[in-house]
Amino acid sequence: MSKRFIQYAAILGALSVALGAFGAHALKKLVEADTVATFETGVRYQFYHTFALLAVGILYRRMPGKVMEWAGILFISGIVLFSGSLYLLTYLNATETVGLKGIGAITPLGGVCFIAGWVCLLVQSLKPSVHREKKEKSNVREA
Incomplete structure (x- = not known):
């Protein structure tokens, strides 16, 4: 599982950079500043939680x-729901599509996933570490 989270983080990280570049250069020519700001919020939170997902992938071996698996799943879900809904809103504004503006109601669900992911990371960190327990047992045997 840890390797898969690292792979997803690599993909989402590369996508964050590409989307950020698009937002900084091309998007500004297509939509108003408030729509660009919405898009940039999506990119920013995607990037933050890509790092969180990377941390989960690395920490999974130790804890x-x-x-911990739920933390990773929730970070991915949060990126899809939170950032994805902001990207979709940007697209809808850029294409002047009407009738689908309620898609913004999905964004808070993504935020809840982010919060829950961080809580799962905390909960897992409070549990005794399997790696640490094995090391302590081997130290007792050596003494």
């Missing part, structure tokens, strides 16, 4: 468990 494996279902709660």
